[in-house]
Amino acid sequence: MAGSPDYDDDDGSGGLVARDRAGDNAAPLSISEISNLLKRTVEDRFGHVRLRGELSGVKRAASGHMYCALKDDKAVIDGVMWRGNTQRLTFLPEDGLEVVATGKLTTYPGRSKYQIVIDSLELAGEGALLALLEKTRLRLEAEGLFASARKQRLPFLPKVIGVVTSPTGAVIRDILHRLADRFPTHVLVWPVLVQGQGAAEQVAAAVRGFAAIEPGGPVPRPDLVIVARGGGSIEDLWSFNEEVVVRAIADCPIPTISAVGHETDTSLADYAADMRAPTPTAAAEMAVPVRADLQATLEDFAHRKRRCALRPVQLGRERLQARGDRLPRPEALLQPQAQRLDDLAERMRRGLADRASRGRERLQAARLSPAMLTSELRRARERLAGQRLDPAMLGRRYALEAGKLDSLTRLLASLDPKAPLERGFAMVTDEEGNLVRSREIAAREHRLTIDFSDGSLAVVPAGEGAPSDPLRRKPRPQPQKRKPAGPSAQDDLFG
Incomplete structure (x- = not known):
């Protein structure tokens, strides 16, 4: 372009676009x-x-x-x-x-x-503190103070918890707050120094002091001891690496929890304690369970117990329901018979109709007439005449049947219940006409009927009837003695 500056000059002053130049050995490198x-x-x-x-x-x-x-x-x-x-x-x-x-x-x-x-x-x-710490750890471990066989099991629900810590720090407040949230428990605090000169001796004395409390005394004996301290440098935590503290924790007959420092801090007290907690708050959580969880567990156990008690009943109901569902319905059982009855009724109706139709057809085909009747009568007479009847045969048949009739007549006379009545016997029956065969049965009846040869008489057993009973017979009047007959005596008209 005319009048524009030339950026591609050869003097090496640079340009808008980078170009390789002849003889240049400084090629650009990538990153x-x-x-x-x-x-x-x-x-x-x-x-x-x-x-x-x-x-x-x-x-x-x-x-x-x-x-x-x-x-x-x-x-x-x-x-x-x-x-x-x-x-x-x-x-x-x-x-x-x-x-x-x-x-x-x-x-x-x-x-x-x-x-x-x-x-x-x-x-x-090997710095002074680290070297001393490692040597002490190895020596105490060789003595068996850190052996797992010496560890005691923590109580599930301690009634009294002893805490060895500073009474003014945040540690004791965290522990008390966590215990109150989870499961309120009686807490004994043994105030000690947790840092500086004399701190190790105080901590060891506190642990041994809790162990020396007698059960049943004025001061309750703890069921669990927590040795706690907040976080800090290795120099701040050095009191819990002292041999006197380690031996006191290892010899304590009460289960102990070591909660020294934060999660990354480790002291010799952690090795000697029965349980190590990463923080003091975690120590409180390890010490007691959550009361709400225990209540929920108990309620769950009670619910499971009720379910176990009701399970057989429920299973029985389910089995009964299942078996009842498999049973056929009554209408299903009667359906085949009802269908068969309908079929038979229909067949009977059609059969009767067909029979009547066929009879009507035969009657119409017969075409009754006097000549036909006369012919049938003649044929009947011929068949009767063809039968050669013998009067003697009829006589024998008549005599045989007459003998059987006489035998049956005599048997009937002997078995007739009315026949003994002619000889002076009587027959007793109850209200329904059943024969009374014993005195015991007669005594239980309210009314009896006595049949004689000349009629029947309704009576009431003795002791069962009432004077007002219309069926009760009036007592027969006693006959009066007659006066000797004399000239002036007159017979009583009523005898």
Whole structure:
């Protein structure tokens, strides 16, 4: 373009579009290429290094790798330790520990940072506190103070709980609040120092003091002891690593819970106690169950008991219902018979109609006439004349039948119940006409009938009737003695 500046000049002053120039050996590198060059350079130069510093920001990834930072008073470097190497560590890395890390330096191109890939991690010279702590732990463990066989089982529902802690800290308030929420319990607090000079002796004395309380005394003996303290540094928690505290907890006949520090803090008291709690609040949760849960459990047991008691009845009902459902309905049982009855009735109706129709047809076909009747009469006479009847045969038949009739007549006379009445006997029957055969049966009847040869008489058994009974016979009047007959005597007309 005329008049426009020329950006493609050859003086090397640059232009709008980057172009390769002849003889130029400074070709542009990509970010990945320069990152890889830096990575190889650092790894070749620092392929094996040992760094001493303080751990900071230690964290474990879900994959098992550990990420941290090593620092001193002037600089800091990131570090990473892969999963296979972390599994070989003999201690738990924590913030603030001074360590010696062995590994190689490398770069992380994704963030343009350099870091150390740690192969091994060691404590830096065994500091005074850590060395003393480890030696004490090994010595007490060798004595068996931390053995699982010495651990006691915690009571399910302690009536009295003893707490060894500072009376002014937040720990005792958390414990009391959690116990009140879960299951209100009688709590005895033994106030002690939890930090500083003399704290270990006070804690040990408190544990032994709870153990020395006699059951049934003015002060109730705890069923469970909680040794608690809030979080802090290793120096703050050192009182609970003292041998006197560890031995007091291990020798305590009352089950104990150690709740020293936060979840990541570990002291020798935790090893000696029967149960370790990550926090004081968790110790209160371990000490007592939730009353609402217990009530719900009891109600569930009662419900299950009722269900168990009613289950046989319910099963019986279900079986009865199932068997009743399998039974046929009454109308279903009668349906075939009803259908058969209808079929037979219809067949009978049709049969009668057919029979009447056929009779009507035969009657119409017969065409009765005097000549036909005369012919039938003549044929009947011929058949009668053809029968050769013998008068002697008829006589014998008549004599045989007459003899049978005489026998039956004599048998009837002998079995006639009225015949004995002619000889002076009587026959007694009840109101329904049944024959009365014994005095006992007659005594139970209200009315009797006595049959004589010349008639019947209604009577009432003695002792059963009433004077007003119309069927009761009046007593026969006694005959009066007649006066001697004399000239002036006159017979009584009524005798």
